[in-house]
Amino acid sequence: MDATKKQTKNWALVAVMLGAFISLLDTTIVNVALPDMIKSLHASSESIEWVISGYALAFGVILILAGRLGDKFGRKNMYMIGITLFLIMSITAGFAGSEASLITSRVIQGLAAGLFFPQINAIIMDIFKGEKLGQAFGILGAVIGIATAIGPLSGCLLIQAFGAENGWRYVFFVNIPFVILTLILAFFFLPKRSVKQEKVGFDFLGVLLLTIALLLLLYPLISSGANNFKLYDFILMLCSIPFFFLLYKWSVREVNQGKNPLISPHLLKNKEFVSGMILSLVYFAAFTSIFFVFSLTWQTGFDRSAIISGLAVSPFALGSMIAAANSNRFASKMGRKLLVVGLLLVASGLALTSLIFSGQSGAFSPWLTAIPLLIAGIGSGLIISPLNSFTLSTVAGTERGGASGMFNTAQRVGSSFGIAIVGSVFFRVLGNSTAHSKALAFSHSLQVSMYVNIFLLLLCLILVFRLPKKTHS
Numbered sequence: 001m002d003a004t005k006k007q008t009k010n011w012a013l014v015a016v017m018l019g020a021f022i023s024l025l026d027t028t029i030v031n032v033a034l035p036d037m038i039k040s041l042h043a044s045s046e047s048i049e050w051v052i053s054g055y056a057l058a059f060g061v062i063l064i065l066a067g068r069l070g071d072k073f074g075r076k077n078m079y080m081i082g083i084t085l086f087l088i089m090s091i092t093a094g095f096a097g098s099e100a101s102l103i104t105s106r107v108i109q110g111l112a113a114g115l116f117f118p119q120i121n122a123i124i125m126d127i128f129k130g131e132k133l134g135q136a137f138g139i140l141g142a143v144i145g146i147a148t149a150i151g152p153l154s155g156c157l158l159i160q161a162f163g164a165e166n167g168w169r170y171v172f173f174v175n176i177p178f179v180i181l182t183l184i185l186a187f188f189f190l191p192k193r194s195v196k197q198e199k200v201g202f203d204f205l206g207v208l209l210l211t212i213a214l215l216l217l218l219y220p221l222i223s224s225g226a227n228n229f230k231l232y233d234f235i236l237m238l239c240s241i242p243f244f245f246l247l248y249k250w251s252v253r254e255v256n257q258g259k260n261p262l263i264s265p266h267l268l269k270n271k272e273f274v275s276g277m278i279l280s281l282v283y284f285a286a287f288t289s290i291f292f293v294f295s296l297t298w299q300t301g302f303d304r305s306a307i308i309s310g311l312a313v314s315p316f317a318l319g320s321m322i323a324a325a326n327s328n329r330f331a332s333k334m335g336r337k338l339l340v341v342g343l344l345l346v347a348s349g350l351a352l353t354s355l356i357f358s359g360q361s362g363a364f365s366p367w368l369t370a371i372p373l374l375i376a377g378i379g380s381g382l383i384i385s386p387l388n389s390f391t392l393s394t395v396a397g398t399e400r401g402g403a404s405g406m407f408n409t410a411q412r413v414g415s416s417f418g419i420a421i422v423g424s425v426f427f428r429v430l431g432n433s434t435a436h437s438k439a440l441a442f443s444h445s446l447q448v449s450m451y452v453n454i455f456l457l458l459l460c461l462i463l464v465f466r467l468p469k470k471t472h473s
Helices: 002-028 031-041 050-073 075-094 099-127 130-162 167-173 175-189 204-223 231-256 271-301 306-312 314-334 337-358 366-392 397-432 438-464
Strands: none
Touching: 002 050, 002 075, 002 099, 002 130, 002 175, 031 050, 031 099, 031 130, 031 167, 050 075, 050 099, 050 204, 050 397, 075 099, 075 167, 075 175, 099 130, 099 366, 099 397, 130 167, 130 271, 130 306, 130 314, 130 366, 167 175, 204 231, 204 397, 271 306, 271 337, 271 366, 271 397, 271 438, 306 314, 306 366, 314 337, 314 366, 337 366, 337 438, 366 397, 397 438
């Protein structure tokens, strides 16, 4: 009986890991296919960028709502609905005959990913306890690192395999077998909703206020691009503040009347949870922007192929995968000190990478940055999964879906901020560079971007000490 139960839990874990993998893979795999989409669909570069921006925006906006829907209607139900919609939109995106139909499919696909993604953390916490919970989060951390890092390389390999004219369609078609397998495993092995989840209410005004606030915050960051941020975008972001404030006041009012608001004020009073959420935001601002500037430098600055660019960052993915898979063992002994070690490794790895770039006047072998990026990857693997465990373990069962949505939203906001900030520095230095060669200009701008990353990572150290000393279920 125990062996069967253990096997069921393991297959359930595979089901949610597949969901995490495909949703994050789709945030980066499409990037390298944009030029071929423009040619094939006779689209403008400005509009086709919404294939990426629309997905990211829809993904980020719905996360918190999706988490609460999981609390109310059952995590398995919302997970399967989101996965099914993701499958349909992958097919329609692959068969798209115009830029409008492709962008529409991607926006809905982003909503679908945002619908099922918050259920992942909550499901993991529902079915695992103690040491097993930490191990599960360790695997999730490895999946996040791998999916984020191999996206561009996977997209390039698919385009080369199936040709420039229609190869971009297989960037979407590749989801189909993974999603079908995910659906089958989820149907048979994910636990059904508990009785407690049925008591969760639904907050329509809270949904409206949150949606407006997140759109005002995320739209300028995602749509303007790293090199096109204007005063108008900054004003829009400032306009999100009163809506967040109104949402908080409304949530307090709902609680005082004995109701269940979309955003629980109790969560916002949980200092450990809020500290972990802010730490996650700042870390992801540094973490995801690494791949943005590194890939751009190799492809545009050094005129290397997307495959070489993808292979150049693969040591980071390898280090992250190995470290994340073993992070629970270290976390149980070191507590939050492990996060300090991880942050210092990431900062050291990036500093070494930056020094290597500073000593080069043009293209060089990716092998020179392999060890520093491996060190940074190991550090990242020691951070992501323990951070999940430290933060979400402070939340009660009936609030796990909403808390997971808030935690994931912080990561998406952090990613958007990171790319906007680091990318803006990157393009500004590149534009003002007096270097004689384009490669040298990119090299210099990459160094500045990495210094920004190092600053953000060191800032994270201040927040680490607000977290609990040990993980607990």
